[in-house]
Amino acid sequence: MQNLDQQMSLFDTYNSVCESMDNDKPKIITLLEEHLDFENLIPSSFHYAFYRRFGRRREYSLVSFIKFFVLQKLLGITDKAMLIILNCSTELRAFCEFEKVPDASKITRFRQDFVKHIKLLFDNCVEITEPICRELDSKKADYLIYDPTGIEAYVAENNPKFLDSRLKQIKKQTKANPDINPYALAYSQMPEVSSTNHLAKQQYINGHFCYAFKLGVLTDGLGIVRDIVFFDEAFKRNHPETITKKTDNPELDKEISDSVSLKPVLTDFFKTHPTFSYSTFLGDSAFDSYDNYRMLRKEFLFERMVIPINSRKSSSTHKDFNGEGTPLCPIDKTPFTYIGVCDGKNRSRRFKYVCHMSVPVPKSSKRVCECETPCTKSTYGRCVYIYPDKDLRLYPGIARGTDHWANLYRHRVLVERSINTLKNTFMTGDRKSFSIRSAKSDMLFAGITQLVGVILAYAINKPEWYKSVRKLIA
Numbered sequence: 001m002q003n004l005d006q007q008m009s010l011f012d013t014y015n016s017v018c019e020s021m022d023n024d025k026p027k028i029i030t031l032l033e034e035h036l037d038f039e040n041l042i043p044s045s046f047h048y049a050f051y052r053r054f055g056r057r058r059e060y061s062l063v064s065f066i067k068f069f070v071l072q073k074l075l076g077i078t079d080k081a082m083l084i085i086l087n088c089s090t091e092l093r094a095f096c097e098f099e100k101v102p103d104a105s106k107i108t109r110f111r112q113d114f115v116k117h118i119k120l121l122f123d124n125c126v127e128i129t130e131p132i133c134r135e136l137d138s139k140k141a142d143y144l145i146y147d148p149t150g151i152e153a154y155v156a157e158n159n160p161k162f163l164d165s166r167l168k169q170i171k172k173q174t175k176a177n178p179d180i181n182p183y184a185l186a187y188s189q190m191p192e193v194s195s196t197n198h199l200a201k202q203q204y205i206n207g208h209f210c211y212a213f214k215l216g217v218l219t220d221g222l223g224i225v226r227d228i229v230f231f232d233e234a235f236k237r238n239h240p241e242t243i244t245k246k247t248d249n250p251e252l253d254k255e256i257s258d259s260v261s262l263k264p265v266l267t268d269f270f271k272t273h274p275t276f277s278y279s280t281f282l283g284d285s286a287f288d289s290y291d292n293y294r295m296l297r298k299e300f301l302f303e304r305m306v307i308p309i310n311s312r313k314s315s316s317t318h319k320d321f322n323g324e325g326t327p328l329c330p331i332d333k334t335p336f337t338y339i340g341v342c343d344g345k346n347r348s349r350r351f352k353y354v355c356h357m358s359v360p361v362p363k364s365s366k367r368v369c370e371c372e373t374p375c376t377k378s379t380y381g382r383c384v385y386i387y388p389d390k391d392l393r394l395y396p397g398i399a400r401g402t403d404h405w406a407n408l409y410r411h412r413v414l415v416e417r418s419i420n421t422l423k424n425t426f427m428t429g430d431r432k433s434f435s436i437r438s439a440k441s442d443m444l445f446a447g448i449t450q451l452v453g454v455i456l457a458y459a460i461n462k463p464e465w466y467k468s469v470r471k472l473i474a
Contacts, residue, residue: 029095032070035459036452038063043124046117064097065110066121071096073426073449074469079107111441122444123272125451126226130276132458133224136466143221143408144278144302145415146265146287148258150212151423151443153200154434157191157211166190192246199232199436202246204254213436214257215443216265217422220278223414223467224454225422225447227269230440231261239264255310258286266300279303282412285310293392304397306408324401325394327353327384330375336384338402351388351399355381422446 042062050062071092072082086093086101093101111118133141152158166186174180187202187209194200200211218227229235236243242260247253262283270276281302288310296302309323320328327336336353343349357371358381369381376382388395398405422428426446433439453469 029091031456031460032067032452033095035456038066041121041124041128042066043117043120046114046121049114049117060102060106061097065107067096068098068107069445070449070452073428073446076425076427078427078431079104083107108438112435112437115437115441115444118441118444118448122228122448122451125448125455127273129224129451129454130273132454133220133222136458136463137222140221140411142278143280143282143411144226145219145221145282145412146216146262147284147412147415147419148214148216148261149419149423150203150205150210150214151428151431151433151439152205152210152212153194153197153436153439155194155197155200155211157194157200157202163190163209197434197436203257204251213439215440216261217415217419218265218269219415219418221280221282221411221414223418225418225450227265227272228422228443228447229265229268230436230443232436232440235264238268255286258284259289259292262287262292263295263299270300277301280306280408282306282409282415284308284412288393290393293396297392297397302397304408305392306398306405306412307396308409309393309400321394325386325391325399326401327386329355329382331373335401336382338399341399342385349388351386351395353384353386355383357381418450421450426450 047062051058068082068086072079075082075085077085083101083104086096086098093099130141156162163186166189167182170182170186170189174182174185190202190209192202194211197211199213201214202209202211203214205212213230213232215228215230217225217229219225231242242257242264244253244256244260279302281296281300281304283306285308288307292307293305296305311323320330322328322335326338328334329336334356337356337358339352339354341349342352354367355369355371355375357374358367358369360367367380369376369379371381374381386395386399388397394400398408422443423446424430426449428439428442428446431439431442433442449469454466456469457463457466
């Protein structure tokens with residue numbers, strides 16, 4: 001029954017592609033041929049590396065392989081399904097410039113042999129799309145968002161029976177002691193890496209524990225991918241500070257590994273793209289530390305760091321301030337009202353807060369404090385000025401707890417949506433590759449496909465479709 005379901009699924013996919021070819025052929029082929037020059041996308045070093053092995057013409061060209069992977073991601077299908085469809089479709093073979101369809105082994109070898117050059121191709125597409133993103137929305141394109149994730153590896157430890165057997169044993173052993181958490185104990189006893197693939201590390205992804213290849217994804221405020229970095233052996237050799245030891249706390253492990261990856265990822269990104277600059281950084285609470293704020297401001301020149309306060313990392317603050325850095329009423333500890341940013345010639349930039357009982361006078365710039373037990377003689381009410389450079393964690397270039405803060409932080413979800421597109425829409429997360437090189441190449445081609453969509457949307461003057469390349473061929 002399972003084989004029959006797979007055949008029906010493949011048959012439906014093939015019919016869908018053929019129907020698209022017959023009814024609206026320009027949208028899937030002519031659009032790419034008219035508005036995208038694949039030769040110009042490929043760096044010269046990639047050409048040299050591909051052709052230097054033989055002093056004769058290759059059976060399959062470099063452009064053919066690139067088109068194959070982009071088209072595969074656009075259709076969201078597996079290698080096997082893609083090869084079968086190519087065998088049945090003359091038009092798709094002509095688009096990919098295949099005189100005959102390659103076998104699956106050649107596709108796999110291409111992924112693994114040229115992964116470094118595929119990264120160069122991806123970086124080149126990022127360079128091409130950066131000015132396009134700035135033109136689409138200069139404000140949102142000035143945000144840089146970071147989030148680590150992972151690709152599940154095809155290893156025995158990811159079999160549900162592996163964890164279930166451990167849990168059953170531990171539950172039997174701890175049955176007499178209800179204070180012991182069997183899940184936490186099982187986590188502490190699980191191996192840190194897979195026994196068959198040391199690059200597949202235990203981690204928490206999408207609501208469950210698994211053994212996966214960890215990576216980090218950078219996007220801008222439009223949700224367009226800017227970088228994809230796998231934490232492989234080469235990355236760890238260049239950045240040994242990212243090597244962390246496992247503890248008994250899975251949440252703490254995730255926070256530590258995420259936080260230590262931030263600086264090397266940004267360092268490599270700006271080294272690859274030295275002309276790029278961004279004013280606002282967005283990340284989740286895992287990056288909430290004094291060192292990260294200082295590093296983001298001083299080394300990478302971000303003006304604002306939109307990172308929520310992590311309660312586990314919070315120590316006791318000043319008695320007249322809450323955890324978000326908002327001044328409190330000295331009497332009833334009610335948060336003050338944020339007024340705005342004050343600056344001027346020869347004046348330091350500062351945030352202004354006033355007593356929550358201070359209300360504006362109609363048709364006037366004045367305020368009057370209506371508190372029955374005022375803490376100051378001023379009729380205006382108590383006023384507090386905060387100098388953000390004195391404490392970058394509490395005042396990371398923008399006042400916490402304000403509508404402006406909330407509106408900015410809403411953009412962080414875009415990196416998660418982009419990751420979902422790369423992993424699910426483009427069928428990257430379901431492959432469960434044993435080789436990290438294959439997983440890396442697949443993820444990079446998914447990013448390249450998203451960037452191809454941006455280039456096409458801009459070329460045909462459909463900027464509203466830049467987020468979904470699928471709409472361009474639907």
